[in-house]
Amino acid sequence: MQVRNVEIGAGRPKICVPLVGSTKKEIIEQCMKADDSAADIIEWRVDYFSEVATLEKVYDVLEVLREMTDKVLLFTFRTKEEGGERAISLTNYQELYTNIARLGQVDLMDVELSIAQFLGREFIRDLKNAAVKVVMSSHDFDKTPADGELVYRVNVMNQFGADIGKLAVMPHNLQDVLRIMGIPQKVQVFNQLPLAVMSMGDLGKVTRVSGEIIDSVFTFGSLGQASAPGQIPVEQLDIILDALHVTE
Numbered sequence: 001m002q003v004r005n006v007e008i009g010a011g012r013p014k015i016c017v018p019l020v021g022s023t024k025k026e027i028i029e030q031c032m033k034a035d036d037s038a039a040d041i042i043e044w045r046v047d048y049f050s051e052v053a054t055l056e057k058v059y060d061v062l063e064v065l066r067e068m069t070d071k072v073l074l075f076t077f078r079t080k081e082e083g084g085e086r087a088i089s090l091t092n093y094q095e096l097y098t099n100i101a102r103l104g105q106v107d108l109m110d111v112e113l114s115i116a117q118f119l120g121r122e123f124i125r126d127l128k129n130a131a132v133k134v135v136m137s138s139h140d141f142d143k144t145p146a147d148g149e150l151v152y153r154v155n156v157m158n159q160f161g162a163d164i165g166k167l168a169v170m171p172h173n174l175q176d177v178l179r180i181m182g183i184p185q186k187v188q189v190f191n192q193l194p195l196a197v198m199s200m201g202d203l204g205k206v207t208r209v210s211g212e213i214i215d216s217v218f219t220f221g222s223l224g225q226a227s228a229p230g231q232i233p234v235e236q237l238d239i240i241l242d243a244l245h246v247t248e
Helices: 024-035 055-068 090-103 113-119 121-129 147-159 174-187 202-208 234-244
Strands: 014-019 041-045 072-076 108-112 133-140 164-169 195-199 218-222
Touching (some): 090 108, 108 121, 113 133, 164 174
Parallel strands (some): 014 041, 014 218, 072 108, 133 164
C-alpha cells in the first residue's frame, strides 16, 4: 500500500512516532524532532492535546504539522477506554474525525474497532471518501485474548473496510507473545488486510522489531515520552530493524 512516498507492507516494518504534547508549542517541538528522525509515519495523538475540544484549535495545529513535514501523518484520538488520555462522546468523536478527514491534511486515521461498530460502515465510508486511509485498531491493556477472538476482530476490521488493522495486547507470558506474533499469518487464510501487531511491555518488545518476519507492517518508536508500554526509542529501533532486515 502506497501512502505518500512510503510503501506500507514492503520490506522492513515502517516506524511510527507519536506526538504526545499537550500544547501547540510542545507538539511542534516534537514534530521537528520526528521529522529529523528515522520515522516513516508521524502520529498525532490528539487526545493528549489540551484544546482538543475546540475544532479550530485542532485545525490550526494540524495545518502547521502538515507544513512542517512531508512524512505520512496519522491522526489518532485514543479513547480512555483503550488507553488514551481522555474520554470523548461518540457524537464528538464522529464530528472530530469527519471534519479532520475533509480538511485533506492527514493521510491515515486511527479508528478504534469498538467505535466503528457503534458508528457503522457509513462513518468509515465518509472517511475513505475524503481520501483518508483507515487504520482500524483494537487494544487490550489487561491480557492477550484467545487466538479465535483476535482473528475475529481482524475479520470484522476487514468487513468494515479498514485499510490496515492494528492489534495491541498485553502479554502475561512468552506464549502470549508467540501467539500474537502468529496472528498475521493466521488471518491471511481469510483476508489480505495488512496488519500491525504488537505485544506491550518489556516482555513484548520483540514484537516491535520482528515485523518483517511475521508480516506486521508498522511499529511504534518513542521520541522520549512513550505513548504505550514497551516502545523503543526511535533511533535504537531504526538500528535494530536494519540489523534484522532480511535480504534476498
